[in-house]
Amino acid sequence: MKLPTLREVATEARLLLIGIPVFLWTMIPIYHMFLFAISPKEDAFSGKLWPDHPTLHNFSIVFNQQHYFLRDFYVQFWNSTLIAAAVGVMTLFIATAAAFSISRLRVPGGRIVMNLALFTYFIPAAFLAVPMYRTMANYGLLNNHWSLILAMVTIASPYAIWVLKQASDKLPVELDEAAVMDGATTLQIFRLVYLPLMMPSLVAIGTYAVLLAWNEYLYAFLLLSNDREITLPVALGNFLAADDSPWELLMTTGFIYALPPAAIYYAFRRYMVGGLTAGAVKS
Amino acid sequence: MAITLSGDQAMPSPPLSSRLTPAQVWGIVLLAPYLLVFLAFVVYPVGYGLWLARAPENYVALYNDPIFARAAVNTLIFLVIGINIKMLIALFLSGFFAQQRTWIKWLSVIFILPWAVPSIPTILSVRFMLNPEWGMVNHLIFTLTGDDGPNWLNDPTVALTMAIAVHIWKSLPFWTLILITGRLAISHDLFEAAEVDGASWWQKFRYITWPSMQTLYVTCTLLSMIWTLGDFNSVYLLTGGGPADLTHVLATLGIRYLRLDQLSLAMASIVCAMPFVLPLVYFMMKRLSR
Numbered sequence: 246m247k248l249p250t251l252r253e254v255a256t257e258a259r260l261l262l263i264g265i266p267v268f269l270w271t272m273i274p275i276y277h278m279f280l281f282a283i284s285p286k287e288d289a290f291s292g293k294l295w296p297d298h299p300t301l302h303n304f305s306i307v308f309n310q311q312h313y314f315l316r317d318f319y320v321q322f323w324n325s326t327l328i329a330a331a332v333g334v335m336t337l338f339i340a341t342a343a344a345f346s347i348s349r350l351r352v353p354g355g356r357i358v359m360n361l362a363l364f365t366y367f368i369p370a371a372f373l374a375v376p377m378y379r380t381m382a383n384y385g386l387l388n389n390h391w392s393l394i395l396a397m398v399t400i401a402s403p404y405a406i407w408v409l410k411q412a413s414d415k416l417p418v419e420l421d422e423a424a425v426m427d428g429a430t431t432l433q434i435f436r437l438v439y440l441p442l443m444m445p446s447l448v449a450i451g452t453y454a455v456l457l458a459w460n461e462y463l464y465a466f467l468l469l470s471n472d473r474e475i476t477l478p479v480a481l482g483n484f485l486a487a488d489d490s491p492w493e494l495l496m497t498t499g500f501i502y503a504l505p506p507a508a509i510y511y512a513f514r515r516y517m518v519g520g521l522t523a524g525a526v527k528s
Numbered sequence: 529m530a531i532t533l534s535g536d537q538a539m540p541s542p543p544l545s546s547r548l549t550p551a552q553v554w555g556i557v558l559l560a561p562y563l564l565v566f567l568a569f570v571v572y573p574v575g576y577g578l579w580l581a582r583a584p585e586n587y588v589a590l591y592n593d594p595i596f597a598r599a600a601v602n603t604l605i606f607l608v609i610g611i612n613i614k615m616l617i618a619l620f621l622s623g624f625f626a627q628q629r630t631w632i633k634w635l636s637v638i639f640i641l642p643w644a645v646p647s648i649p650t651i652l653s654v655r656f657m658l659n660p661e662w663g664m665v666n667h668l669i670f671t672l673t674g675d676d677g678p679n680w681l682n683d684p685t686v687a688l689t690m691a692i693a694v695h696i697w698k699s700l701p702f703w704t705l706i707l708i709t710g711r712l713a714i715s716h717d718l719f720e721a722a723e724v725d726g727a728s729w730w731q732k733f734r735y736i737t738w739p740s741m742q743t744l745y746v747t748c749t750l751l752s753m754i755w756t757l758g759d760f761n762s763v764y765l766l767t768g769g770g771p772a773d774l775t776h777v778l779a780t781l782g783i784r785y786l787r788l789d790q791l792s793l794a795m796a797s798i799v800c801a802m803p804f805v806l807p808l809v810y811f812m813m814k815r816l817s818r
Binding site (some may be wrong): 260263265266268270271272273274275277278281290291292293294320332338339340342343345346351352353355358360361362363364365368369370371373374375376377378379380383384395396398399402407408430431432435456459460462463467478481482483485492494495496498499500503504506507510511 | 550551552554555556558559561562563565566568570571572573574576577580603621624627629631632635637638639640641642644645646647648649650651652653654656657662663664666667668698701702754755757758759760761764765778779780782783786787791794795798805808809812816
């Protein structure tokens with residue numbers, strides 16, 4: 246075995262000197278959340294780095310809805326799931342149709358629509374939230390799941406259209422021409438040529454829209470307020486209303502809430518990193 | 529040109545459907561869903577909001593509200609200091625993560641977690657860590673030094689700094705990832721040639737890495753500034769705008785007015801940010817739609 250040279254050791258040590266702080270910085274808030282989830286209340290509030298008696302009792306309280314703040318846990322989990330799924334499907338439908346129309350069919354005015362969409366993409370989300378709240382009230386949709394679904398579709402679509410348009414532009418135009426020669430209709434080209442070739446980007450965009458909707462807090466807490474209509478993040482925010490909030494249960498619920506997006510992200514990481522970083526900043 | 533034009537006008541124009549090819553008709557049909565969403569949930573709200581914010585009294589009221597001035601200053605600090613620190617760290621870490629090591633590959637998988645998980649549980653987790661009586665941070669300080677730690681979120685300067693730190697924690701992975709992509713696109717031959725010539729670490733960065741990445745870096749910084757204007761969570765979930773409404777930024781202030789039922793004031797505060805936002809947006813659109 247060849248011994249490493251002094252220089253190699255020095256390089257490795259320097260890298261570790263960066264790597265260890267990066268690891269601690271990243272993990273401490275997440276570890277702290279996990280620590281609370283497995284701690285009884287006394288241990289959680291004592292500031293210990295590991296509980297004296299680790300327990301899954303908090304999880305059992307959450308799953309059995311045995312606390313005032315948790316009495317609608319399953320309903321709220323279901324609301325989050327339903328809304329995220331609906332936002333994913335609707336964003337994919339709207340954005341794919343628009344990208345196909347702008348990029349492949351070269352519809353007149355397509356470029357203007359693309360620029361309008363890009364403009365929306367750059368409006369800070371919290372700024373649009375104020376007039377959006379009032380608009381949903383005018384439409385009579387407050388406290389209705391559709392308000393959150395439509396708001397999230399509005400926010401997710403511009404970026405989705407833009408990424409999908411960039412990906413469509415890369416497909417060779419000869420494909421469409423060959424299909425037209427063979428007598429394919431526009432819809433057949435869309436279904437049989439375009440969609441299969443776009444699959445990787447569609448997976449990336451679908452995942453993006455689902456995660457965006459699942460993670461959204463601001464719009465959810467503005468647009469929904471009824472306990473049985475709200476999503477999980479709003480329910481988590483409501484924990485803070487009490488003076489003696491059960492933080493160990495809050496962190497346990499938060500941990501459960503954070504698991505699906507993390508799992509989805511890692512499952513589709515291959516698509517996400519390629520599809521989203523390529524689109525996010527064109528260099 | 530003029531002749532054809534007048535000729536066209538003289539003829540009765542054929543119905544719309546026969547002037548368009550079937551592909552174009554489909555184009556319009558497929559574009560319609562997005563246009564409907566855009567009209568109903570962007571054009572109408574923005575137009576309605578601007579109409580609500582039209583009265584000059586709103587701006588007088590804002591001018592007289594010390595919380596508004598404070599929020600504007602906080603937002604500026606958040607953007608100018610916070611974002612630049614974040615992007616410098618991201619630039620530095622992109623070099624670290626571009627190293628070919630198995631353990632660095634694994635670390636990069638973990639490093640992305642803050643971006644992949646939702647804000648609310650993690651930010652609330654930080655909030656409890658900073659709790660002066662029961663939090664882990666002050667407990668550690670007490671164990672190590674025997675002194676009581678500071679009351680972190682009760683001092684506006686410290687609280688705002690912590691909100692910026694939370695923002696960096698959350699969005700650093702995303703920007704690092706993008707800068708890594710930029711770094712990996714640089715030809716490796718350049719670095720090898722520099723190595724042969726005996727270039728120092730700084731020279732390699734100054735003459736190879738930076739020239740090929742500066743456009744991307746500036747674009748990322750501007751984009752991050754625009755988006756951070758809409759970062760409601762980092763401040764609201766950590767400090768709630770407190771103590772005494774001294775750590776608000778424009779994003780949380782708008783929502784505060786909204787919750788106090790002062791919608792026109794909320795819109796006016798957003799309109800005040802537009803002279804800064806619109807040039808940035810214009811610049812980004814020019815850059816992205818080239």
